[in-house]
Structure formats: C-alpha cells, structure tokens
Amino acid sequence: MKHIKKHTLLIVEDDDVMRKTLEEVFVKRGFHAHSVGCGMDAIKFVKKQGVDIVLLDIRLPDVDGIAVLKHILAIDDSIFVIVMTAYPDVKIAISAIKAGAYDFINKPFELEELKLLADKAVETQRLMSEVQRLRHKTGDECLPEMIGDSLAFSKVKEFILIVAKTPKTPVLIQGETGTGKELVANAIHCRSNRADMPLIKINCSAIADNLMEAELFGYEKGAFTDAKETKKGLLELADGGTIFFDEIGDMSIGLQPKLLRVLENHSFRRVGGIRDIKVDVRVVAATNKDLQSMVRKKEFRDDLYYRLKVMVIHIPPLREREGDIMPLAEHFIQLNNKDLGKDIEVVSPECRDILLQYSWPGNVRELKNIIERAAILANSNEILSEYLPRELVEDITAFMPAINKINSINATLEQVEKAHILHVLNSVNGNISQASRILGIARQHLRKKLKKYSIENS
Template sequence: MKATVLIVEDEEDVRWALKETLSKKGYQVRTAATGEEGLDLARKEVLDLVLLDVRLPGMNGIEVLRHLKEEDPDLPVIMITAHEEAQPAIQAMKMGAFDYFIKTVDLDVLLLAIEKALETNRLKREVARLKAEQQSEAKMELFGVSKAMEEIRELIRIVAATPRTSVLIQGESGTGKELVANAIHAMSLRADRPLVKINCAAIPENLLESELFGYERGAFTDAKKAKKGLFELADGGTLFLDEISSMRLSLQPKLLRVLETGTFRRIGGTADVQVDVRIVAASNTDLGQRVREGEFREDLYYRLKVMEINIPPLRERREDIIPLAKLFLERLNKEFGKNIRGLSERTEKLLLGYHWPGNVRELRNVMERATILCQGALIEPEHLPLELRTSASLDVATSPESGDEDESLAAMERRHILRVLEKSQGNKSLAARRLNISRSTLREKLRQYGLQ
C-alpha cells in the first residue's frame, strides 16, 4: 500500500502540480490550503508524510510544524517555501523537519527526498521493533532431533517460499507455535518487512477489532485521532494471530474478507484500505472441533488452513527432551555466568519420565530453576521441581505389575513406599533417595498413610 501524503500549500497551482506528480507515482494525496485545515486533516487521517509550506495565511508553517510534532513526533515533515530565507529553515530543522526545499526545486529531487523520508521512518520503526523484541523474553530457534521436528522444518521451508499463502499452526501451549511463525517469516521474501504479532485471547473482545483494523477519528467516544491497525502496520510483511480460536464469531467475517480480497475498512471508515499481508494463525485447541461446535466459521477455517502445521507435544517426541535440556543449559550457563557441565544420569531419567504438560516452555523453565539452584558440576534431581521428582515413583507405583488394576492410586503409592522402606531396611534417608523425593516429602507421605 502506497503512503498517504498531505500537502499544505496556499497557492492553488503549486498545490495542484504537487498533487498530480505524487498521484502519478502512486501516492494517496490529501491537500489543504491553510495550516488550520491541514491540522484538522492530520487529526482525522493516518498520514505517512506532510509537505508543508512555510508561509501560509493565518497560522504559518512553522507553527503548524510545532503542532504536528507535538501530536506525532515520528511524522516526517518536508518544508517548502518560495523564499530563500535561512532563519525559517534553521528553525524548522531544529523543530524536527526532515528537509527543507525552495519551490523551484526539481520535482525529481523532491520525490527522492520524499522516498528517503518514508524509508528512514520505516527503518526507525523496524529498529524500534527489533529493540522491543530483544528486550522481551529470549526466544530460541526451532530445535529438535526427532523425525517430527525434521518434517516440520522441511514444511516451513516449503511454506516460506510461497509468500502469500496463509498458514494455520496447531499445537498445545508451549510447543513452539510462535517459533514456527518466526521461522516462516524469517525464511520468506517478506523477511525485511514487519512481523506483527497479537494474541487474540489477550485483547478484550470489544477492542480486538480496533487493534486489527484501526479506526477513523470520531469512530467512537475516545477516538480523537485516526489510528492505523495491525493489518496496516504489517503491510508487506506477516501478521501472526495467536490463539485465533478465541476470536468472536461477529469479527470473523471481516478477517475472512481480508484473506479473500486484501481489503478492509477501518472502524468508522467509508473507504477500503488495501494491504499485502500474509496471515499466520495459531491455535492451542482443535480448530476443526471448534467449527463442529459452531464456535468458529467453517469458511474462515478452510481459508486459514491452506497450509497446516501440527506440532506434536513434547511427550510424543521424547528424543528431543535431553538435547533441548542441554541446549537450554548451555545458554543459561552463559546468562548466569555458570559452568555446569551437564545432567546427571538420574536427572536425565526423571526428565525423560515426566509427561511435560507445559511442553518445551515448561522444560525451559525447569532448566532455568535447576541452573540457578545448582552449585556443582551436574544438575541433580534435587535441583528439579517436586512434581518431576515424584513422577518417577508414581509411575512405578501405578505400573500394571504392582498390584490389582482396580486398586486406588493412593493405595498403590502406599504399598510402593512400604516396599522401598523395607528394601532400605527402614533407613528413611536411603528410601527418600530411592524414591527421588526429599526427606520432608517422605515424612509427609508416611504421616498421610499412617506409616510412622
């Protein structure tokens, strides 16, 4: 989508010539004959650049520039004048004008300045976005040695080569859906354009539409100035819609229209806005089931899943657990200035035996905790959370050969503790180690089951 440029110029012939030139170059052009009219347009519309005459009837260009910069410091403004006066030029540049030209300037030179201003502003936004990403929680690349992850990486390479195809990523929370979206964008021809992300479940239902599509001035009570939505901010790039299943039914047709036509209207708007955006959506619930339940539109579902990527939970790709844990440990060693060499054999068994309801995210958190607590050369079981240390004993206690299949979980656990105590000849410290639990946990279990 070409940029929108406002021309504030009192001379009609100059205003017309500039508008014709810019329109032929594909820019959307708005015009104003006075400073007051220009400011009113700037407050009503979303502008990308302003061409501003210095000498205007009523409010002069320098005063208009001051108001524009107060309301939007990042808006590029190029000053134009019929007079070769140094003082206004110096004053305008100090106030944040991007450039300053005499009206007799060659139009090609002015066009180059406009393109440079727009590109500079785009780069500033991109740098700000990258800085914000670096300040957020560190993200690792998509990693795994399992066949399932190899297939996903290959699918990402194929999908990335088709820059317009919409993608639906499905998987439990913590499996790495956002990492897949990052990889698709980074490997595509859109990599140098914005990757804009939004969690649909994190935004109140009544605000999600304005976040996605923007709004015009006066569209609702607090809309004192027009605002671009995320679709416009992602123009040329990728929009990642996380937890798409939570989007309300009434908003889904508007998303479907963008997918089908590449156009939408801002809230309160009357003109269509054209965008070029690839949509990558993600869901931690079965979106097909949501369709069958009547909670998600079937036409939108099939439009989103032109390409579908399903990420298996960590418990279904156990060969990835230890390599991931070691990768996290390597990075956490650097972060915390530690030199932990690895995982003990008992720790590896516990990690492999756990069911990981929180998937890779939970594994990363467990490794961070263990790295902080570990003061030796290896991560030991005592550095792991209680649920991991008790899961192994429960697995043994609930195994088929341990007793009658109708026996309660508590009864099986009680019998298993008794057997381990007997094997340990009543030594509670040894029994606790064999059960992979702390002495205090064993003490509580003994009290609970009346074994003290």
C-alpha cells in the same frame, strides 16, 4: 591459474580469427571453452548446455548484443557475462552492466587483461557458492534456533521451510501450550521474502472483543467518541510483512468474517471508514484449541477454519518426541550458563531418566523453566535430580513402578492398562470417583477392572 572444477566458457564473436584465438587461449587456461559466431547460436548453446561464463561481443551480425545478454540471463541469471565493446562505446558498456552483465572490456584489449577478468569471474562464482554452502551449514536454511532432530520435529522444520517460500498462503500452527508455536511463526516470517518487513503479533485472548476491531483495522476520525484522530490498525502496519494471530480460537465470532475478508480479498475497512484499503500481508495463526470441534459447536466459523486450514503445521507435544528432550535440555543449559555465568556440563543419569520419563504437560516451555531453576540451584558442574521440582520427581516415581517396569515393546494391552490404572489411582490418592473420571469410565467399570487386575485400593 588452474581450476579444480572445469568452468564452461562460451565465446560469442563474429570475427573468425578472434574467435579461434580466444577459444585456444581459454582451453589452455583450463576452461571448457566453446565458441559461436552469432547471437542466435549463443542463445541456443546456453539453452542446450550449462555455461558459467560468456564472453559476448556486443556487435553481432544478427541480433543486438544487449538483447542477447538479456536473453542469456533470462535463461540462467547465474551466468557471468563479460561484454566486449568497441572503444568508445561507453554508453553501451553502461547499458550492458545495467542489464546484468558481470563486467565489460574495451576492444582492442590485451589478452592478459581478458584472462584476468575471466579468472576474477571464476573466483567470484566460487566465493558465491561457498557463501551459499556456509549459509546452508550455519543454518540459515536449517533453522538453528529450533532444537530437535526427532523424526516428528524434523518434519515440522522441513514444512516450515516449504511454507516460508509461499509467502501469501495463510498458515495455521497447532500445538499444545509451550510447544513452540510462536517460535515457528517467527521462523516462517524470517525465512520468507517478507523478512525485511514487519512481523506484527496479536494475541486474540489478550485484547477485549470490543477493542480488537479498532486495534486490527484502525479507525477514522470521529468513528466513536474517543476517535479524535484517524489511526492505522495493526493490519496496515503489517503491510508487506506478516501478521500473527496468536490464540486464534479466542477471536470473537463477530470479527471472524472480517478476517476472512482480509484473507480472501486482501482488503478491509477502518472502523467508521467507507473506503476499502488493500494490504499485502501473510496471515499466520496459532492455536492450542481443537478448532475442528469448535466449528462443530459453532464457536468458530467453518469458512474461516477451512481458509486457514490450507497449510497446517502441527507441532507434536514433547512427550511424543522423546528424542528432543535431552538436546533441548542441553540447549537450555548452555543458555543459562551464559546468563548465570555458570559452567554446567552434565545432567546426572538419574536426572536424565526423570526428564525422559516425565509427561511434560507444559512442553518445551516447562522444560526451559525447569532447567533454569535447576541451573540456578546447581552448585557444581552437574544437574542433579534434587534440583528438579518435587512434582516432577513424584510424577515419575508414581509412574515408574507401574509402566516402566514393563518392557513396553513386549507389553500386552492388559499390562499397560493395569499400569495406567495404577498410575492414575496413585495420582489421586486412591479416589475411585476421580480416577474413573480421568480414565473416562464408570466407577463400577473401574471397580471390575481393579478386581480383574487384583489391584487393592485402600
């Protein structure tokens, strides 16, 4: 068998004749074959130089072969070690396999048999690296469920993969409504080594404060009138896995120190309980609120905020990652094609312009809903602007004469200011009070600006 990539093979054998013979055989076979005569030299060699396969005689003059095997695998566990045992050392062969050897061969053996075994090891290594390559390509490691390659979103994805690998650190996901916070939480869990354990989700704004504690920590029998039996809480159910606190900004201030205790000591007590219960969970929290300003207003505990803030993933709003809009739209079109049995292939140029210029206050979720609606209405293979909701088209047409007629790269601040004032005025039908409130300036100040920019307000 010819190997395209030369594999390095180390022979560890104290019998000089045997060692030289094997070295010649494997050099001829296309390996980078080397040989040593004792266990210590084998370990030194592996430490110094990368090795793919080791043929290891289990009876060595200096060190026990199993110890050498373990040492080699401790240096690099991807090395395939084939152990050569003297017949009838079946017990040794078994302990070698248990210690992580790839295979074993009994002495005396046919050279052909050993060659086949080495070829099989090479083939298995090749397949393993192919599987790894494909896994990478198909996205096991590049988050295929997350559409968007804009610079801003690529950074989010990179960070998710980093965070996933530190499975004990709490994570705080921040982002406006509909930006994909839950999707990110799922990805963190699924890419971590907790993936086979539960991911438990709690929406802090959906559970009444008085029920939340029992829900989260469970309760002991008799803790309160309705506690007829002891019940495990969500934290205990999440043991080994991840617990996701959605809308953490809505967690009651009374419960927050208890969550902090879980983060710091990994332990809690059931309601009415006197015993500390240990849990191994990763806490992921999400919010669309500005926690920092909540801390300033004493609506959120600073100690919990600083504990959660160690790893923050900020998902930028869709309007700040324009490059993701069309790939997301196309992704949702494909999903709808499947669900609705349609065959939509394109988005009309006008519709595309509208999608790209809209401000997306509801972010990805809004885009998803709008595409679903358009896909239902479409009766050809094209999505036209008439299938978009009116407010979307109006938002754009009001905005377009102002901002979009300006070449934004060359625009002066004054041009942008004028365009923005016009846009806001338009959206409130010329109501100066409302417009000044939105713009954050006093009415008189706005009037001065209208004069300055010769904007007539009827």
